[in-house]
Amino acid sequence: MQQRLHKRMEAPGGTGNSVKWAYEESNRWGYLTDDFALCQIGTQQSPIDLKLSGGISHTHCPRFNYSNPVTGHLHNWGYGPSMTFNHPKGKYTCLPSMSFQEKAGQANETVYLTGWHIHAPADHTVEGYRSRAELHFVHVDAKGKPRAVLAFRIDPGTCDSRSSFLDDLPELVHCKDMKTMKTVKNFMPKAVLAEVGWFHEFWTYKGSLTSPPCTEGIRWFVARNVLYVGDKQMQDILYHSKYAARETQEIWQHQINV
Numbered sequence: 001m002q003q004r005l006h007k008r009m010e011a012p013g014g015t016g017n018s019v020k021w022a023y024e025e026s027n028r029w030g031y032l033t034d035d036f037a038l039c040q041i042g043t044q045q046s047p048i049d050l051k052l053s054g055g056i057s058h059t060h061c062p063r064f065n066y067s068n069p070v071t072g073h074l075h076n077w078g079y080g081p082s083m084t085f086n087h088p089k090g091k092y093t094c095l096p097s098m099s100f101q102e103k104a105g106q107a108n109e110t111v112y113l114t115g116w117h118i119h120a121p122a123d124h125t126v127e128g129y130r131s132r133a134e135l136h137f138v139h140v141d142a143k144g145k146p147r148a149v150l151a152f153r154i155d156p157g158t159c160d161s162r163s164s165f166l167d168d169l170p171e172l173v174h175c176k177d178m179k180t181m182k183t184v185k186n187f188m189p190k191a192v193l194a195e196v197g198w199f200h201e202f203w204t205y206k207g208s209l210t211s212p213p214c215t216e217g218i219r220w221f222v223a224r225n226v227l228y229v230g231d232k233q234m235q236d237i238l239y240h241s242k243y244a245a246r247e248t249q250e251i252w253q254h255q256i257n258v
């Protein structure tokens with residue numbers, strides 16, 4: 001699956017609109033075409049600045065069923081390393097899944113992990129601080145519509161920091177251009193959760209895709225713990241990435257941690 005620069009949607013299920021856009025002009029996306037209007041007038045746009053002072057979430061706790069290894073292909077999503085998991089066409093329920101309660105009293109909702117991609121620098125900020133990169137685990141509903149994203153902020157750690165998530169992948173050199181793909185077998189998404197304390201502490205809110213068409217209806221889960229990587233690992237990510245951060249959006253109807 002070849003991705004083209006400036007035409008890539010944040011996640012599978014986009015409209016396929018071919019209007020060109022650029023991260024460097026993220027405050028103008030809404031003027032480019034009516035299809036991107038939500039980027040300008042939406043009430044739950046992402047990313048946002050999160051506050052430590054606001055506390056973390058005690059509701060919407062995600063429950064993971066990431067036990068099984070998956071096979072997929074490592075490639076470049078147009079802006080950095082990414083991996084898309086294999087599944088029968090149109091069928092998502094065989095993928096690793098996550099459940100959460102959207103509203104108190106409602107039944108749990110299950111969403112399916114179709115893959116991940118990395119933004120550099122990070123999309124979300126915390127108290128105004130922007131990490132060097134952010135990993136997104138994209139989840140869709142049973143019909144393939146993007147529904148929830150797990151966000152892991154990435155920064156270089158101390159001298160001994162290494163991320164086993166990155167260690168377990170083949171060299172990211174396969175992400176150097178957008179045509180090359182490398183098959184990865186037995187990838188364990190669960191291992192990434194362990195690196196941020198199993199996602200026990202997080203912020204959650206109602207948001208959107210962070211690239212055009214800025215579709216809303218996405219539940220975000222942002223890990224409070226940073227995913228610390230080694231200096232060389234950080235440099236590898238940055239080397240294979242292009243600037244991919246949208247300006248943080250004004251908080252409006254996001255219902256953070258509510």
Ligand SMILES: [Zn+2]
Pocket residue numbers: 010117119136210
């Ligand atoms: Zn993303």
